[in-house]
Amino acid sequence: GGKPKIVGEAKYINTNLTLLSTNIGDFPVSGLTDAVNAMCSIGVVPYLNKYLATGFPIPVVDGVLLTNPNIKLGQDFIQVSTDFSYKPSFLRSQVYSVE
Numbered sequence: 132g133g134k135p136k137i138v139g140e141a142k143y144i145n146t147n148l149t150l151l152s153t154n155i156g157d158f159p160v161s162g163l164t165d166a167v168n169a170m171c172s173i174g175v176v177p178y179l180n181k182y183l184a185t186g187f188p189i190p191v192v193d194g195v196l197l198t199n200p201n202i203k204l205g206q207d208f209i210q211v212s213t214d215f216s217y218k219p220s221f222l223r224s225q226v227y228s229v230e
Contacts (some may be wrong), residue, residue, distance in 0.1 A: 135197055136186035137211070143168075143176040194220045 150157075191197065196216045203210040205230040 135189045135191060137189060137202070138186040139183040141176050141179045141183060143171045146171065192217075194218050 146164060146167045148160045148167065150160050166198065189197070194217055196218070197213045198215040200211070202213070
């Protein structure tokens with residue numbers, strides 16, 4: 132296998148723009164909302180998914196095996212956790228011969 136990495140997929144649901152205040156009077160934002168939705172659906176999300184499908188390499192120490200990875204999305208944070216086992220490389224590369 133290759134080096135471990137995190138891959139993902141983004142999904143776009145919808146944007147609803149609202150005008151809070153203006154110095155020039157009422158301004159219809161429905162056309163702008165449609166433009167943002169189209170730009171995100173057709174451009175941003177597919178581009179982002181190409182990048183996410185490639186994945187991000189996970190830095191690991193030689194001899195460390197990651198198991199049971201978990202990603203938790205919270206408000207203002209992303210938590211990545213995993214179990215791991217460690218087998219030093221000198222133990223993996225030892226060759227014993229019986230003569």
